[in-house]
Amino acid sequence: MDWTKAKTILIVALLITNIFLLCLYFSMKTDNGPTEERLQAETIALLEEKQIYIRGNLPDEHQKMPVLIVEYDRLDPEYISQKIDEQKPSDEEYVSREEVLKKTEEFLKDCGLWNKNVVLNKVEQNEDTFIVSYRNEYEGIPIEDSYIICTVRKGAVKEIDRFWLKPVGYGKSKKATLSASAALIDLMRSKNERDAILVEDIKMVYWLDPSDYEGETAVSDTALPAWRITYNEGQIKHVPAYSD
Amino acid sequence: MGKPKQYIEPVKNLILVVLFFTTMLLLYFFWGNPVLNSFKISDLIGDEAVEVPSYQSVTQPGRIVVHLGGGSYTVLEEEDFNAWQKYIELLQGLNPAEVLSVEEITAEQFDKIMEFRSIVYRFYYDLPQEAFLKRYSIKDIHGIDQIGEFSNFGFSSGSPESLFIYDGSKNKYYRIVSAKAHEEMDKLLSLVESSSNANYRRIGDLTGTANRTVIPIFLSTNMSELKCFPEFEDLNTIAVKEFAQTFFGESLDFVRQIHGSKGTHIYMYGYGEKVLTISASGKVEYKNKETSQSSQQSYFEALDTALQFVAAHGGWQTEEGMEMSPYVRFAKAVENNKQKGYRIIFGMRLRPESLYLESSHSVMVEVIHGQVTQYLRDMVYVEEPEYLKQEGTAKREAFSVINMIAHNYTYIASVLSESGYDFSGLEGEALFDAVSDLVVFVKAGYVKPEYAENKENVLFPAWIVNTGSTLIYFDLYSAEPLGHTDLWEE
Numbered sequence: 001m002d003w004t005k006a007k008t009i010l011i012v013a014l015l016i017t018n019i020f021l022l023c024l025y026f027s028m029k030t031d032n033g034p035t036e037e038r039l040q041a042e043t044i045a046l047l048e049e050k051q052i053y054i055r056g057n058l059p060d061e062h063q064k065m066p067v068l069i070v071e072y073d074r075l076d077p078e079y080i081s082q083k084i085d086e087q088k089p090s091d092e093e094y095v096s097r098e099e100v101l102k103k104t105e106e107f108l109k110d111c112g113l114w115n116k117n118v119v120l121n122k123v124e125q126n127e128d129t130f131i132v133s134y135r136n137e138y139e140g141i142p143i144e145d146s147y148i149i150c151t152v153r154k155g156a157v158k159e160i161d162r163f164w165l166k167p168v169g170y171g172k173s174k175k176a177t178l179s180a181s182a183a184l185i186d187l188m189r190s191k192n193e194r195d196a197i198l199v200e201d202i203k204m205v206y207w208l209d210p211s212d213y214e215g216e217t218a219v220s221d222t223a224l225p226a227w228r229i230t231y232n233e234g235q236i237k238h239v240p241a242y243s244d
Numbered sequence: 245m246g247k248p249k250q251y252i253e254p255v256k257n258l259i260l261v262v263l264f265f266t267t268m269l270l271l272y273f274f275w276g277n278p279v280l281n282s283f284k285i286s287d288l289i290g291d292e293a294v295e296v297p298s299y300q301s302v303t304q305p306g307r308i309v310v311h312l313g314g315g316s317y318t319v320l321e322e323e324d325f326n327a328w329q330k331y332i333e334l335l336q337g338l339n340p341a342e343v344l345s346v347e348e349i350t351a352e353q354f355d356k357i358m359e360f361r362s363i364v365y366r367f368y369y370d371l372p373q374e375a376f377l378k379r380y381s382i383k384d385i386h387g388i389d390q391i392g393e394f395s396n397f398g399f400s401s402g403s404p405e406s407l408f409i410y411d412g413s414k415n416k417y418y419r420i421v422s423a424k425a426h427e428e429m430d431k432l433l434s435l436v437e438s439s440s441n442a443n444y445r446r447i448g449d450l451t452g453t454a455n456r457t458v459i460p461i462f463l464s465t466n467m468s469e470l471k472c473f474p475e476f477e478d479l480n481t482i483a484v485k486e487f488a489q490t491f492f493g494e495s496l497d498f499v500r501q502i503h504g505s506k507g508t509h510i511y512m513y514g515y516g517e518k519v520l521t522i523s524a525s526g527k528v529e530y531k532n533k534e535t536s537q538s539s540q541q542s543y544f545e546a547l548d549t550a551l552q553f554v555a556a557h558g559g560w561q562t563e564e565g566m567e568m569s570p571y572v573r574f575a576k577a578v579e580n581n582k583q584k585g586y587r588i589i590f591g592m593r594l595r596p597e598s599l600y601l602e603s604s605h606s607v608m609v610e611v612i613h614g615q616v617t618q619y620l621r622d623m624v625y626v627e628e629p630e631y632l633k634q635e636g637t638a639k640r641e642a643f644s645v646i647n648m649i650a651h652n653y654t655y656i657a658s659v660l661s662e663s664g665y666d667f668s669g670l671e672g673e674a675l676f677d678a679v680s681d682l683v684v685f686v687k688a689g690y691v692k693p694e695y696a697e698n699k700e701n702v703l704f705p706a707w708i709v710n711t712g713s714t715l716i717y718f719d720l721y722s723a724e725p726l727g728h729t730d731l732w733e734e
Contacts, residue, residue: 007256014263021270067498173497208500212516216504224500240514242498 043181050188051196058181058202064174065241068138068206068223070165075113080160083111090155097123100130104150107157108134117167118148129153138167143223144207144238165208165223177204177241183227186239201230207238294555299379299547302571302590304328305365305397307685309458310433313361315449316442317458319687321596322571328365330432331397334407335382342423346387354410354417355456360402361433368684368710369575370395370412375542391418399429450646453677459686463642467597467705467720468634472692474526474701475562475623479509483563484522490557491520491530527604528558528621536583538614543575546586550609553616554590558623565625568592568599570607574731578610585612589731594626598689600708600715602727624692626703640721645686648707648723653679656709656716659728663714682711691717693727 040058047054087107090099101123108114121133129151136146143165151159180202191197206223213221225241308320308327320327358364370393377384395412404425409418443462447455476484485496488511492499500512507524521529541549554560560570573591577584590607592599599606601622610618649656653676657667660682670678690703705720717726 004253004256007253007260011256011259011263014260014267018263018266018270021267025270025273067500069501171497173495175498212500212512213502213510215521216506216508218502219505220501220503222500222502224498 040179040181043185047184047188050191052184052188052191052199053197054184054199055201058184059204062177062179062204062241064176065204065225066174067171067225068143069168069171069220070143070206070208070223071168071220072218073164073166075160075162080111083107084157084160087156095130095152095155097125097130099155100132100152103155104132104152104157107150108148113148113162113164117143121147136165138206142203142205142228143167144205144226144228145210165221168220171222175242177225178227178239178243180227182243183229183239183241187229187231187237190237197231199229199231200233201228203228203230204241205238207240209238295560296551296555297560297570299544299551301569302547302551303371304571306368306573307366307687309364309366309444310436310440311358311360311362311364312437312440312442315445317444317446318436318440318442319444319458319460320436320440322593323596325432325435327363327432327436330428331363331365331399332380334426334428336380338383338385338407338420338422340383340385343385344421344423346385346390346418346420348390349408349417349419351415351417354398354408357400357402357406357408358398360400361437362398362400362402363429363433363436364408365397366685367395369572372543375544378542379544385420388420391416399426399433401430401433404430447646447649447680447683451677451680453681455681455683457683457685459645459683460642460688462644463688464639465642465688465705465720466634466637466639467688467690468637469699469705470626470634470690470703471630472624472626472701472703473565475558475621475625476522476526476528479507479522479524484509487528487558488520488522491518526622526624528619530557530616530619530621532615532617534615536613536615536617540584541586541611541614543577543586545614546611547572547575547588549611549614549616550586550588550590553609553611553619554607554621557619558621562623562625564627566594566628566631568594568625573598573605576732578612580612580617583613585610585617587611587618587732592623594631594690598687598708599624599703600689600691600706600717600729602691602694602717603729603733604694605729624701624703642688642720643707643718643723645707648718649680649683649686649709650676651723652718652725655725656711659716660711660714663730684710684712686710688720691726693717 044054044058101120105114108118117136117138118134119137121135123133124131130153132150132152134148136143145163146165147163149161150157183202184199187197187199205226205228207226207228208221208223210218226238227241229237229239231237304322305328308324310318310320312318322328372393373388373391376382376394377388391409391411393411393413394409396410398408398410400406400408403419404427405422406419407426409420410416411418443460444458445461447453447457447459476487488496492511492513496511502510502512504510509522511520512518517534518532519530561567570590570592572588574589576587578587579585587608587610589605590609592606601624604622605620606623608618608620609616656679657665657675660679661667665682667675667678687708689706689708691706691708692703696702696704704726706717706726707720707723709716709718713731714728715731716728718724719726
């Protein structure tokens with residue numbers, strides 16, 4: 001047998017096979033079906049057929065994301081009571097919104113509760129009482145159900161309600177997330193046939209459901225990416241953003 | 245010009261090898277998941293083989309009781325005289341043409357025939373008839389289908405051509421009558437008779453009641469307290485992480501991990517569809533709520549699934565300590581959302597004594613529609629030198645079983661009352677009789693109580709009292725209560 005010739009034939013055959021497989025692989029990679037924009041337009045049309053309407057535009061981006069490791073940051077009620085008692089109420093009858101915000105921020109800093117993740121959410125006024133709400137954001141992404149609510153009267157914080165998840169860091173790997181339109185499909189599936197839905201906002205957040213876990217008090221937890229869909233005057237639904 | 249030519253062949257060889265492996269790799273991406281970062285050599289060569297016990301090794305009678313005649317009994321251990329295997333071989337050898345009949349007999353007839361030299365293999369759970377016959381390759385015998393489940397098997401020299409079967413689910417007795425006598429069983433009885441002591445008696449004979457449960461009349465043993473260790477002592481180890489990975493895959497990066505204030509670690513996949521909880525004491529609980537895509541399994545298929553699952557998730561032995569032998573302690577059919585399956589409790593033997601955990605089990609697996617829906621693992625291990633050390637100690641006399649029951653019958657009644665037994669209106673001798681009547685077996689073993697002051701990780705030598713649904717433990721030498729386990733508590 002002529003081994004030299006046989007080897008040459010084998011090399012040529014394997015080269016052709018490899019080139020064929022590589023071409024096939026790259027053609028599969030480049031052929032990703034319809035574009036994101038087309039898919040979004042089709043989804044919106046489908047949603048409208050099902051009486052789901054969207055105010056504004058859907059977010060375009062949905063990148064690969066890691067999980068977020070968080071710690072439950074609990075307050076010592078006695079320490080907070082002491083700090084509240086230590087404040088000096090303002091002598092002035094009227095305290096402006098700006099002054100209220102300044103006082104609240106000072107108070108939170110004094111209690112060691114202020115950091116770059118504390119983001120003002122809203123301020124509500126009821127006669128002489130201000131309700132100042134802060135949300136938790138980590139590198140621009142809100143951490144759901146994590147808040148500080150301060151009740152301020154006469155320029156002093158009178159009450160504090162806080163449920164705070166302290167971000168410790170991201171998980172090691174990233175994973176693809178669903179698009180906003182895919183999350184709305186999930187909303188469509190769970191919707192009552194007759195009701196119309198007006199989607200007011202859709203935003204990527206980090207979310208965990210503490211009710212999933214019962215037993216001893218949790219010390220640390222893992223928040224996963226989720227789409228927070230706000231619809232029909234403030235109703236909220238979370239759709240897990242990892243695709244499986 | 246001749247020199248470059250001599251390199252052509254080696255270069256061709258090298259190119260061939262490279263091209264061959266490139267082809268293999270490309271084909272892998274097409275056939276497997278074509279994601280580059282998911283490629284692992286271990287996927288191609290496969291994981292290390294896991295050790296799975298056979299269904300035969302874990303399916304053993306809970307007790308083999310031999311009546312030597314005249315009310316004297318002895319109890320055989322699993323491996324003694326190869327007694328169970330001999331009975332299985334006898335069933336396998338039954339020729340349907342030589343079987344005259346399969347007929348139901350009364351409990352009285354069964355008891356009467358067992359008054360002769362006899363042997364009874366007692367299972368404390370029911371083996372479904374069809375699955376049992378199929379798995380053990382026992383030929384289809386006309387009329388055997390009337391027996392729903394096999395709970396006890398027996399042979400008596402009073403009717404040597406018959407084999408006896410008790411169906412616990414229907415509380416009915418049957419006999420399989422052959423044309424000729426089963427001489428092998430008679431030989432086995434003679435062998436046991438010549439080499440065993442008649443050291444067991446019926447409770448009824450000692451108390452004047454009808455209880456036919458046999459108990460040891462005397463036990464001298466060197467069983468002593470053993471130091472034991474939980475399988476997972478420190479949850480922040482690679483071993484625990486690797487164990488968790490067996491449930492959720494190589495990467496735990498996308499699994500929700502919760503740490504509790506008392507040290508519990510929880511791994512949660514999705515919306516809690518799959519949850520793995522490892523308590524600080526090392527107790528493991530896994531629940532899978534995902535809908536099964538498989539079909540319903542017979543008992544032995546479910547047993548195979550359970551054996552494989554445990555082998556792949558933690559294994560049947562602990563990483564350290566002496567080797568233990570797993571066996572099916574109890575099993576029962578369960579149903580969830582109209583899907584049927586089995587819950588199987590595995591016990592562990594420390595040659596030959598069994599290990600019991602108060603309010604827990606070494607291993608419990610629930611298999612529904614071919615899917616493991618629940619897995620409990622509470623493994624402790626004993627260092628072999630620690631176990632062997634007791635063999636050098638002087639033997640001590642264990643507390644008399646009947647006196648142990650007499651000392652503790654009110655305690656036993658109070659434990660059983662919690663499980664729904666009604667002893668109202670009974671006291672004194674009547675209560676003692678009622679309690680002793682419920683005793684299914686008493687045997688020596690090791691118990692790890694849930695709480696033991698200053699003796700946290702200690703196995704106590706104990707009398708194990710089984711009343712059917714509850715195991716109650718007493719110190720082997722002092723008869724002090726050591727706790728109890730409700731077998732089917734959720």
